[in-house]
Amino acid sequence: MMMKYYGESIYKGIGIGKILFYSNVDYEITKEEDDNVFDVSSEVERFESAKASLLEELDDTYKRAQGQVGTDMAKIFEGHKAILDDPSFTQAIISMIVDDGIKAEYATMEVCNSYCRIFDSMEDENLRAKSMDIRDISMGLIRTLKVSGSHKLTTDEPVILVTSNILPSQVIEIDKSKVLGLVTRAGTARSHASILTKSMRIPSLQGVEISSDWNGRLAILDGFKGLIILDPDQATIDKYTNKLKLKIDKEKEEDLKFLKDFFKRRRDMGGKGMEVFANLNNPSEIDDIIETGVDGIGLFRTEFIYMNRTSIPTEEEQFRIYKMLAESMASKRVVIRTLDIGGDKKPSYLNFDKEDNPALGYRGIRVSLDRIDLFKAQLRAIYRASAYGNLAVLYPMITSLEEVCMIKDIVEEVKEELRYNKVSYRDIDQGIMIETPAAAIISDYLAKEVDFFSIGTNDLTQYTLAIDRENVNLAPLCNSHHEAVLRLIRLVVENSHDEGIRVGICGELAADTELIKDFIEMGLDEISVSVDNLLSVARKISEIESRQ
Ligand code: PEP
Numbered sequence: 001m002m003m004k005y006y007g008e009s010i011y012k013g014i015g016i017g018k019i020l021f022y023s024n025v026d027y028e029i030t031k032e033e034d035d036n037v038f039d040v041s042s043e044v045e046r047f048e049s050a051k052a053s054l055l056e057e058l059d060d061t062y063k064r065a066q067g068q069v070g071t072d073m074a075k076i077f078e079g080h081k082a083i084l085d086d087p088s089f090t091q092a093i094i095s096m097i098v099d100d101g102i103k104a105e106y107a108t109m110e111v112c113n114s115y116c117r118i119f120d121s122m123e124d125e126n127l128r129a130k131s132m133d134i135r136d137i138s139m140g141l142i143r144t145l146k147v148s149g150s151h152k153l154t155t156d157e158p159v160i161l162v163t164s165n166i167l168p169s170q171v172i173e174i175d176k177s178k179v180l181g182l183v184t185r186a187g188t189a190r191s192h193a194s195i196l197t198k199s200m201r202i203p204s205l206q207g208v209e210i211s212s213d214w215n216g217r218l219a220i221l222d223g224f225k226g227l228i229i230l231d232p233d234q235a236t237i238d239k240y241t242n243k244l245k246l247k248i249d250k251e252k253e254e255d256l257k258f259l260k261d262f263f264k265r266r267r268d269m270g271g272k273g274m275e276v277f278a279n280l281n282n283p284s285e286i287d288d289i290i291e292t293g294v295d296g297i298g299l300f301r302t303e304f305i306y307m308n309r310t311s312i313p314t315e316e317e318q319f320r321i322y323k324m325l326a327e328s329m330a331s332k333r334v335v336i337r338t339l340d341i342g343g344d345k346k347p348s349y350l351n352f353d354k355e356d357n358p359a360l361g362y363r364g365i366r367v368s369l370d371r372i373d374l375f376k377a378q379l380r381a382i383y384r385a386s387a388y389g390n391l392a393v394l395y396p397m398i399t400s401l402e403e404v405c406m407i408k409d410i411v412e413e414v415k416e417e418l419r420y421n422k423v424s425y426r427d428i429d430q431g432i433m434i435e436t437p438a439a440a441i442i443s444d445y446l447a448k449e450v451d452f453f454s455i456g457t458n459d460l461t462q463y464t465l466a467i468d469r470e471n472v473n474l475a476p477l478c479n480s481h482h483e484a485v486l487r488l489i490r491l492v493v494e495n496s497h498d499e500g501i502r503v504g505i506c507g508e509l510a511a512d513t514e515l516i517k518d519f520i521e522m523g524l525d526e527i528s529v530s531v532d533n534l535l536s537v538a539r540k541i542s543e544i545e546s547r548q
């Protein structure tokens with residue numbers, strides 16, 4: 001039978017799905033279990049090392065929070081570090097270990113409980129809310145001491161999570177695609193967990209009389225009415241499914257409005273500051289891109305026109321696509337990158353040889369300079385389309401000055417042919433990808449030969465760190481903030497500006513919200529990111545600009 005339970009709404013959203021009942025078992029630490037004979041000094045050492053690893057873990061949590069909810073909210077975890085660093089808190093635990101001869105887990109629990117009792121009895125709601133932060137830190141310490149692994153709330157299928165209480169560090173670890181809603185028994189609207197839940201827009205209720213029997217049952221969470229409906233009937237499910245769809249549409253609308261306002265504000269300011277462009281892989285995505293009001297297309301990966309087909313696309317076919325892009329974006333810049341085929345993208349109709357090291361092999365500009373027929377057809381298509389908008393052309397996988405000179409000669413031949421045939425074109429900007437360490441290192445020379453640089457951090461990272469970008473086993477080693485990569489980026493920006501040419505980043509790193517402030521400070525003219533990342537990037541830039 002359908003049952004309704006009420007609580008306080010934290011975020012007004014709707015979630016429909018099965019319940020996962022989660023219990024924070026780590027709290028259940030008994031004195032008996034831990035009250036064994038032990039060496040006091042090694043126990044204090046064990047505690048100190050747990051504290052040190054938790055401090056490190058909190059740095060990661062802070063970074064994750066920055067990406068998810070922004071720097072201001074992330075400060076919650078700086079606060080956690082401050083509590084952990086506060087000698088009165090940790091000293092109380094150590095004294096208990098030493099004076100009472102009890103294990104670190106139990107001492108932590110005891111000190112946590114006595115702190116929480118004090119905070120829980122306070123009048124001020126903000127101070128009362130602090131007790132969950134103390135619990136979060138204490139639980140982190142106990143978890144580290146017990147080496148009991150992660151306290152992340154993980155689930156394979158999307159669920160409504162029901163738990164007696166939730167900690168700030170658990171909220172920030174939530175995978176939004178897997179948690180449709182959150183229901184807790186405890187908590188206050190001012191707690192850091194609630195503030196984070198709200199920022200992450202997870203429909204949620206608290207103060208609900210939950211029960212472990214709910215596990216696995218279908219439920220509807222209605223944050224607008226502060227209600228959870230257990231075992232809903234079909235008519236109720238249908239009604240809420242409709243409401244949910246409307247709500248998702250509304251959220252999308254709000255996000256889109258944010259983006260439009262963001263780009264309009266920047267245009268009204270006269271286009272000052274670092275421009276934000278979008279990367280385009282599939283021409284059919286162009287409408288989604290235009291809708292955002294974005295400043296331009298910083299990278300169109302033309303190889304996608306060559307994939308999933310059985311023959312080479314003709315010049316005419318390509319011309320129509322480039323012209324459509326130029327016209328659709330009106331006066332906004334569209335950077336068309338010539339074929340970056342080879343490596344991991346090898347259409348069978350081109351009959352490329354098998355290579356032992358494709359990433360270091362026949363790809364990008366090497367193919368174009370070898371198959372001049374293909375290259376010229378593509379250049380003709382781009383130059384013909386240039387008459388219809390604001391196009392620029394970009395060449396991938398450059399490693400030497402000789403390649404650039406060869407390209408420029410070929411482009412001159414193409415233009416000559418067009419003039420001869422009385423086909424109009426514009427003298428568009430020609431740029432190169434800086435995505436090999438060689439190109440970055442000689443970027444001072446290269447800058448004299450081209451109109452702009454676009455830094456391809458995906459390949460630049462792969463080649464600088466000697467880590468295959470396709471090898472999932474190596475992913476943990478791939479530090480995208482590696483100083484070597486950052487130094488190369490700085491060098492390229494300096495060299496381009498010394499020569500007075502434009503420079504941008506179009507690799508994935510451009511969307512790294514932790515680095516955006518650095519990119520602005522470096523003086524990058526442009527970042528170009530995938531459409532999915534436009535919102536987080538725009539939010540980050542707005543946040544940075546609002547502080548200036
Ligand atoms: C890059 O290498 O960073 C880049 C943008 O090009 P692609 O990902 O297409 O190789």
Ligand code: MG
Nearest residue numbers: 435456458459
């Ligand atoms: Mg690349």
